[in-house]
């Protein structure tokens with residue numbers, strides 16, 4: 514199938530081995546039986562929230578450093 518931008522897209526996206534996906538969903542404590550938490554597709558990484566929290570802390574630290582630097586100069 515060709516999308517509106519002229520690029521070929523899969524009619525059925527390959528989301529990997531369905532057995533592995535089903536086991537990942539079964540083992541995951543964050544998502545429902547369809548692999549979603551809320552409206553978000555789960556990646557089944559148990560410490561995803563902490564990973565995201567660390568990443569945002571790094572972003573804030575860099576932005577604060579840039580702000581300090583621009584205030585100095």
Ligand SMILES: [Zn+2]
Nearest residue numbers: 541544555557
């Ligand atoms: Zn999950």
